[in-house]
Amino acid sequence: MKATAKANTNIALIKYWGKRDEKLFLPMNSSLSVTLDRFYTITTVEFNESFEKDIFFLDNVIASDKEVEKVSKFLDKVRIAAGVTYPALVSSENKVPTAAGFASSASGFAALAAAAAKALQLDLSGRELSVLARQGSGSACRSIYGGFVEWHKGIEADGSDSFANQLLDENAWDFSILSVLVASEQKNVSSRDGMRQTVLTSPFYKGWLDTIEGDLSALRDAIGDRDFDSLGKVMESNALKMHGTMLGAEPPILYWQSGTMDVIHHIQLLRSSGIPVYFTIDAGPNVKVLCMPKHEQIVYESLIKLPKVKKVFTCHPGEGVTYL
Amino acid sequence: MKATAKANTNIALIKYWGKRDEKLFLPMNSSLSVTLDRFYTITTVEFNESFEKDIFFLDNVIASDKEVEKVSKFLDKVRIAAGVTYPALVSSENKVPTAAGFASSASGFAALAAAAAKALQLDLSGRELSVLARQGSGSACRSIYGGFVEWHKGIEADGSDSFANQLLDENAWDFSILSVLVASEQKNVSSRDGMRQTVLTSPFYKGWLDTIEGDLSALRDAIGDRDFDSLGKVMESNALKMHGTMLGAEPPILYWQSGTMDVIHHIQLLRSSGIPVYFTIDAGPNVKVLCMPKHEQIVYESLIKLPKVKKVFTCHPGEGVTYL
The missing domain is CATH 3.30.230.10 (Ribosomal Protein S5; domain 2)
Structure with a gap:
């Protein structure tokens, strides 16, 4: 046993x-x-x-x-x-x-x-x-x-x-996921409380729910087609939408910090220079960045230079549960 | 003539x-x-x-x-x-x-x-x-x-x-309005385009419209009662809600920069120290801060010290059209 x-x-x-x-x-x-x-x-x-x-x-x-x-x-x-x-x-x-x-x-x-x-x-x-x-x-x-x-x-x-x-x-399908740390402090609202507050008070919550099936369907297609740009766009929109939903809560919930904005704008800059790179943000200030393996090094090196970035961890898609 | x-x-x-x-x-x-x-x-x-x-x-x-x-x-x-x-x-x-x-x-x-x-x-x-x-x-x-x-x-x-x-x-009713400059660059999306994009694509737009009358009514009451805290809270929620509405647009619209976050968090810090001070943000990265005249000096001095703050302009309620 x-x-x-x-x-x-x-x-x-x-x-x-x-x-x-x-x-x-x-x-x-x-x-x-x-x-x-x-x-x-x-x-x-x-x-x-x-x-x-x-x-x-x-x-x-x-x-x-x-x-x-x-x-x-x-x-x-x-x-x-x-x-x-x-x-x-x-x-x-x-x-x-x-x-x-x-x-x-x-x-x-x-x-x-x-x-x-x-x-x-x-x-x-x-x-x-x-x-x-x-x-x-x-x-x-x-x-x-x-x-x-x-x-x-x-x-x-x-x-x-x-x-x-x-x-x-x-x-x-392989790509790189970079976890970009801009803050390590305890967040001011737990995910549990943030979710509850959003569901109960945000006038945007219905709009969030209404668009989930569309986002899922677009992302499933992107995965089926191995279409990295489509995946990135849907992922990014969905994350910003989640944070937008929280901004409508009463009182509003804002998990972002200045470093969060710096990373977002840096990703947009990298993208405008021709590198397919996208971000997502959970209920907190840190940013996860997705790019193709061939761009991993250049994306890492440019992110780690940002003044507010404390650390960058690089991952890849991994396996499910295993027994030892 | x-x-x-x-x-x-x-x-x-x-x-x-x-x-x-x-x-x-x-x-x-x-x-x-x-x-x-x-x-x-x-x-x-x-x-x-x-x-x-x-x-x-x-x-x-x-x-x-x-x-x-x-x-x-x-x-x-x-x-x-x-x-x-x-x-x-x-x-x-x-x-x-x-x-x-x-x-x-x-x-x-x-x-x-x-x-x-x-x-x-x-x-x-x-x-x-x-x-x-x-x-x-x-x-x-x-x-x-x-x-x-x-x-x-x-x-x-x-x-x-x-x-x-x-x-x-x-x-x-007098209070102080501090315009806090964190960026002077041209914004990437004009208000006109941002509005259009939000109305046409944001799943949050209906929620925005649905809550306006409530916000207006609460703010009218606050003005009638000269209740600065109520005014500040409604104003702040409404501004964050507007920006949340834009985050739901397709593609998402984000006017904030790192300095925007710094000012917001600084205002929250000042407030937690007991000073009634609130912010609002138009379609851009800069922040407008409201406080009572007796706190104007301390709020100004603490804002101007923030690294990303370029300038702070202080105003007060003013008159309507006059003829010269």
């Missing part, structure tokens, strides 16, 4: 913004991501009836009560599915530094879901595993698969049809 | 964004502004049947053909109303430097309308004069009056009910 799984983080090209059910992590809109090759979580789960209670080591340190509670609550779903009540020892190695501009919840819950389900020999399909991981953190369902992944929002109240599937293998 | 008028520029607290008729400058939404005391245009118009054609001096220099054509087209409206065809000699002194972050079209067409109408003894009411000025540049209709001014969008196709009126005299 012990298993180890590794899951990579992912970056949304069509963003997930807004929940229809906060407990089940059911989204208001479908989203589309690419799984990355460099930032991951490795988690070992061992169930044992002789354990007294759930224990959670994060990077070899006992986790806080709050974190243990989150993990326990998630493991309960797996235990219920397996018909057992054994406590678990969970040990996680988190290789998604906050300082790299990625949240670790996606890879964290994908790895936890995979390891726990395997430890209890649940023999879940990819779809079932994505539904399970989703209940720990929404975007975790997309990290089950490698390459390009779509998370279908679903319509059922129990979330059974809110799952992810792979659109294209990570080896089928 | 000669008259001289002076008109101040104005800054919108509830923004005008989007036209329902481009030729008549009819707006999609009503707006609310405060006329300023420091930046103005003085224009002299002389009609004379012995003149060969319209001549337009701008700051003592013969204006370009394009500018003369704009002025002539506007004067035609006045000539038709007066039943004359005399050419005019127009001489304008523009004290609204582009480098101060204000457009000169509002004060420019307000002064031109007032001087031309007076020269031809049209004896227009304030409302009629605002309707005339509006046909040169939308926001010009608000510069006819001093203090707080509302521009009613109207519903008639001929624009006869799209006029401005004064809500509160400039002497009834």
Whole structure:
């Protein structure tokens, strides 16, 4: 009753913004991501009836009560599915530094879901595993698969049809994803609160939802055609639209900082010089930049020179969950 | 048949964004502004049947053909109303430097309308004069009056009910308006094009229109109560909402630069330290900051220290059109 799984983080090209059910992590809109090759979580789960209670080591340190509670609550779903009540020892190695501009919840819950389900020999399909991981953190369902992944929002109240599937293998199309760090401070509004506030108060939220299917369809076409410029344009518009949606919230939500603007304008400048390069921005100030591998070096070198840029991490499309 | 008028520029607290008729400058939404005391245009118009054609001096220099054509087209409206065809000699002194972050079209067409109408003894009411000025540049209709001014969008196709009126005299409530310059370059998308693109393509535009009446009503209340914090909050939300609307356009429109973010975050910092200070941003990167006169000095001094801030101009509510 012990298993180890590794899951990579992912970056949304069509963003997930807004929940229809906060407990089940059911989204208001479908989203589309690419799984990355460099930032991951490795988690070992061992169930044992002789354990007294759930224990959670994060990077070899006992986790806080709050974190243990989150993990326990998630493991309960797996235990219920397996018909057992054994406590678990969970040990996680988190290789998604906050300082790299990625949240670790996606890879964290994908790895936890995979390891726990395997430890209890649940023999879940990819779809079932994505539904399970989703209940720990929404975007975790997309990290089950490698390459390009779509998370279908679903319509059922129990979330059974809110799952992810792979659109294209990570080896089928390569490009470079540069995570450009302009700030490492804690953001002033959490994604959870930002989503809630936007859904409840922004007059733009309906417009956001109304255009998601069009964005998804355009992005699916771009992926099918390996059309980098189309992918970049849709991704960029979608990210700016998400941030626009938040600016309409009451009170308004603004995650951007001066470095964010510098990177955006620099990308526009590079593009006007003929290099196909595009950006996306999650709920925070940092920017992710996409370009073709042949331009990776020149894009990296020009970004790292910007005064407000602290660090640039380069990734590529990566694989889904693996078992170690 | 000669008259001289002076008109101040104005800054919108509830923004005008989007036209329902481009030729008549009819707006999609009503707006609310405060006329300023420091930046103005003085224009002299002389009609004379012995003149060969319209001549337009701008700051003592013969204006370009394009500018003369704009002025002539506007004067035609006045000539038709007066039943004359005399050419005019127009001489304008523009004290609204582009480098101060204000457009000169509002004060420019307000002064031109007032001087031309007076020269031809049209004896227009304030409302009629605002309707005339509006046909040169939308926001010009608000510069006819001093203090707080509302521009009613109207519903008639001929624009006869799209006029401005004064809500509160400039002497009834004083506060400081600081124009914070972070960039002086030409913006990449003109307001005219930005408006059109937003109306045609942004899925947020309906949400923008749907919330205008609420914003106007809240701002009218704030003005009636001399409630500076309420005024500031509504103004700030409305400005961010306008920029959010543009981020939804296709392609997205982003007027902000890194200095814009620095000023916004600095204002939020000042506010969290207990100083009631708020911002608004027109279709460009520069920021206008509102505070109470007793905080003007401290706000000015802290803004001018920001690395990206090039200049800060301080204004106060000012008067409407006057005749010299």
